[in-house]
Amino acid sequence: MSDPVTRNRSRATADMVARTANVSRVAVSRAFNPHASIKPEKRDLILKVAQELNYTPDMAARSMVTGRSHLVGIIVPDISGPWESQELDAMTTALQAEGFATLLFRTRDDLSLDETLLTYMKGFNPDSVIAYAENVRPTTLARVLDRAVPIYIGYPDEEAAEEEAAPLFDRLDVLQREGIEQAVALMQGYGARRFAFLAGKSNSLATQSRERMVRKVIAERGLPPPIRIQGDYMYDTAYRETVNQFRLGEPVDAIFAANDVGAFGAIDALRTELGLRVPQDVKVVGFDDIHQSHWKSYNLTTVKLDLAERTQALLRLILRRLKNPTSPSLTETVSTRLVVRGTVG
Amino acid sequence: MSDPVTRNRSRATADMVARTANVSRVAVSRAFNPHASIKPEKRDLILKVAQELNYTPDMAARSMVTGRSHLVGIIVPDISGPWESQELDAMTTALQAEGFATLLFRTRDDLSLDETLLTYMKGFNPDSVIAYAENVRPTTLARVLDRAVPIYIGYPDEEAAEEEAAPLFDRLDVLQREGIEQAVALMQGYGARRFAFLAGKSNSLATQSRERMVRKVIAERGLPPPIRIQGDYMYDTAYRETVNQFRLGEPVDAIFAANDVGAFGAIDALRTELGLRVPQDVKVVGFDDIHQSHWKSYNLTTVKLDLAERTQALLRLILRRLKNPTSPSLTETVSTRLVVRGTVG
DNA sequence: TCTCAGAATGAACACGCTTTCATTCATCGT
């Protein structure tokens, strides 16, 4: 009877609970709905019987009639990346606290997968969708899913034509200027003059925005424009391209990386392969402030994207939109700031 | 009309597609079921109309009648950890390729959450459940969920009473002896004699098993029993406790860490805080072989748990069990092997 | 031309639940 392989495979239903407790099936439903009107003693009895029968309301059946699936779809390009996984962790925890389960999907870099994936996901009727994958455009999201209102993560610092960032979407605006200004100022203060920007994946809006802002701030301070090193957010690429830059190209004073992992690759390239010292010979700053950035081997000075702040802002957007599906578009704003450690001076 | 906020919020149903295409609703259902008997031209027409109407079958409704939710529940203690996120990434990708969506849950270290979480998850009717969280016992899993057969991740190397590892569960057996033997042999070969074992969370079966096996192998080779350093799989703890061991306790020749992240903490403690060289003064070996282990700052020699192999084995278990729910318990086996890098000699 | 097997078709039912809605019960003020 306790053998999980051969035991009763059928779930208990509300009917069974009703029969066992000698109440109507409607009463069982009410017992599990906090706002329903039912006598307390009756509810207690039903809940007790339900527990004995190992009964749980079927979310699929429930969602069909309520229209709420209690599912939030999350689309991530690479779950195993430190930043992505830390963001996913924070978001899942926050959602769970609000009673939502996370429906997780992973995109490949292959853009062609998008439509198929979104269509498939739509079948599960998620109450909301968060697409961290930058190859999923908000317009596509809006077209395929008809229930959820997409959240557009924008970078309003810049004047770049905000192509698809109409007021049709809810927005999370990330203010990157402050953190970048602090970083450039700090590096310049320690004598850096010749900068390189270690870019991320070239189709990433985040890296594009960061590069523009870095160039702007550097120009404002009367420094020569930074050299671009093309990376893809990955350690190995950052390592290799940094070596190439110093061996085949022009050496620099300072490297501003589009993300922390890239900064790690650059640091290791400088120290291991090029025999240079960080920060004495070359200053390095990253972006994100992932857990690993405070590890002593790197001890990275970096522009922090506050994960808790960001997660709570996203959550507010989702909850407000769910509460009032027809309200005009919402906006939340988060900022950035420099975390000073040991890779500048 | 393209405004996602005010546009039609109601999904298209099979009925609407049927009306538009002038076919019966049953035909629509068949058009989306590959094995159904329907005239090809008719199917094409329906699929075309469906696409125009942006129709997708509702998985909730579908799962009610088929009994298959196409959902696999995954429970993880800390998504942001490198090993956990890499395992989650591999598993989600593999599941997605088989047509399953991942239903993600995160446990706190607080054990009391377990039942509640499992009960909640059960409501979504997952076709299968993978609990990477070691505080979720298979027996609890079997009791709460009535459809899924739990998979027990065991370590049959050891003689330890395998408390709840009855043949009632499907099993993934991890053979740890080989990798550990290679590691100890290598360290001994480079002159190590006095070992420490840097443990993980004390309630983790994996760390317990690894410690027993490490002790056994060390004893077999005629070396003195290792000193235990109590960690919790985290960098900061490993760093602090390693410093304490060398400052307040007895220094050692070699550190065998229960996971890679712990090994990083130990290495940084040795180099940064204690002024010792790795591997010249102290040899270090880790466990897992996460992506970060090949980063040049660590370049860690470690016992590899092959993620692809492990994921495929788990997937085979799940698919076979789904195909034949009443078959006797299944077992898959994966092994470990040493990856030699630069922290031993 | 006729027969018959197999493919194609659609009406009806079932899945497990929530929500109206009309009805009954308990409670209270006078």
Next chain:
DNA sequence: ACGATGAATGAAAGCGTGTTCATTCTGAGA
């Protein structure tokens, strides 16, 4: 003691699908 008010109750309808099952259609063989 008596309506009146609100809480508690259960029958029935409906959510969007897949699956019988009985029927009709198709085409090949005689």
